[in-house]
Amino acid sequence: MIDSMATEENKIKEVLSFTIDLSERVRHAAEEAESFKVDCAEVGKQADRLITMIWAAARFATSTGSLYERPIRRIVADVSKNLDRALTLVRKCKRRSVLRRVVTIVSAADFRKVTTLLDASIGDMKWLLSIFESSSGGGGIVLSMPPIASNDPILxxxxxxxxxxxxxxxxxxxxxANELASLAKDNDRNKKIIDEEGGVPPLLKLLKENTSPEAQSAAATALLNLANDQERVHSIADELGVPIIVQVLGDSPMRVQIRVANLVARMAEHDPFAQEDFARENAIRPLVTLLSFETFVDDTTNLQYGKQSIHSLVQINKEMERNSLMSFNYKPHSNSSLSLHSEGSSRGGGHHRKERESEKPQVKLELKITCxxxxWMLAKGSVSNSRRITETKGLLCLAKLVEKExxxxxxxxxxTLMEITAAAEYNADLRRAAFKTNSPAAKAVVDQLLRIIxxxxxxxxxxxAIKxxxxxxRTFPARETRVIGPLVxxxxxxxxxxxxxxxxxxxxFVCPDNFLCAEHSKTIIEFNGVPPLMRLLRGNDRSLLYGLVLLCYLALHAGNNEALKQARVLTALEGADRAVVTHPELRELVPQAxxxxxxxHTDVLPQRQSYSP
Structure with a gap:
């Protein structure tokens, strides 16, 4: 890292040295001019002023510990281009043969153009020096506009x-930082400029420094407003932003944690790679810990899960509070970037605990909402993250909050529960580990889902909840009919x-992939599910499609049931809309049913009935 910084500093020195040398050549050429002496002298004075300014910029570049290069490179490159044009013009005014003087025509208009360009370069350098002097001397933010940005003041x-x-x-x-946050909030073009001009690294540095909660909140808000696009989320992650964000999430005042949790959600929402980065940095555990803060303390007597599970909830909550930051020191890979912040986070667990306890209820609520x-965003489409949430006992916490909030x-x-269960649907290991029938956490989740339904x-x-x-x-046994009734x-x-x-x-429940499809089919019919299902076929294309799928499965697994005959299911299937029946999911299913x-039902008359919308 030190070698890289030294290399960058040398590059800046080389750029500035080249421009200083070019200014010197312009000045010497102006002194040697034989024609247009007055105009050449003016160009020489402008070159001299630029030499002084560029030397001042070079001194600043070598003396400052934190150099912002983008404006230096852009402005000095533009200055060099204008100086090169001036040098070409001034050299034409040197004593030459009569033939060369006739062929090479120099006019006053050429000098007016060059002096105008050099004046603009002087204005740019003046602005650049004022920016650096102001930032290093505490003179406030400079909002004047250099000539180079006259067409784009945002720059x-x-x-x-x-x-x-x-x-x-x-x-x-x-x-x-607040101004950048405001600019980024305005439109995507501003976001792109901030990212391209190197705004992410200093914002991450400000977030990490822990100098003041206000500074961290401002930096987090600016990063949040930038992170609505996968490319910009990559920019944050490429600057080692994920471990910094996780560190601040674990060891900051509550108001800062709200902003940072929002940032985690935004980044995970827009970039699946960020989802995995946060998982590797163990961001899920502090999120669950913050979400469970004061969740199980006040009303354990009102829980529905029995005395043993109440005790388990309280103990789990205490354990998460006590061990929340042990996870930061976990290094799944020896070269993990966690080492960058393990020292800072080791102080985190109770560092701001008293502040959190004394915060206003609305602030605590906002933190839980963002966590x-x-x-939710970390679990979305991710089996590994869903597994991590269940391993931190997050299911119990989520179930309790669904109950009481x-x-x-x-x-x-x-x-969040919907995403975890969706991952479990397609991953047998997660399903068996997290949703065993004798698991208090699984029972708590199912109880609350059914209550919502x-x-x-x-x-x-x-x-x-229905999803x-x-x-x-596939986790429910045949005797668990209490989940089917509410769905019917x-x-x-x-x-x-x-x-x-x-x-x-x-x-x-009744598809062939479910081992108990026949038993569940009978249960649905016993709960009188066929009549409302037949009415559902009269709805839109989507309800017709999935109504027919369910009806076909019932016919395949419980075809001899009298309820199907009385409801004229065979007639309904034969009269189903041809456009729907050709759907890939129904192309073979309807004929089989x-x-x-x-x-x-051979005695059923083949009366046709269409349920197309």
């Missing part, structure tokens, strides 16, 4: 703010999306 503001974060006083750094959202926190916890008036809550029960279909009831729900999701979930029903 000069971004340069000024980033320079202040690099080497300014603390108050100026906080103000600059739940972060877990409402609004956004309840919804985020429910969506039965009692909630909100389709927004009912749908993820979760469907994902767990939802087939009659007035909201067609809820009814359709119930049909999809019931379809997972019709054939199976014909075996038992």
């Amino acid at each position: 000069s503001w971004v340069w000024s703010f980033i320079a202040s974060i690099h080497s300014g006083q603390l108050n100026d750094r906080i103000e600059a 739940a959202e972060a877990l 409402s609004g956004e926190l309840q919804f985020n916890c429910l969506m 039965k009692e909630s008036d909100s389709p927004t809550l009912r749908i993820p 979760s029960i469907g994902s767990l279909a 009831e939802q087939l009659s729900h007035r909201n067609q999306d809820v009814a359709t999701e119930a049909a999809i979930s019931l379809g997972k 019709i054939y199976h029903l014909n075996i038992y």
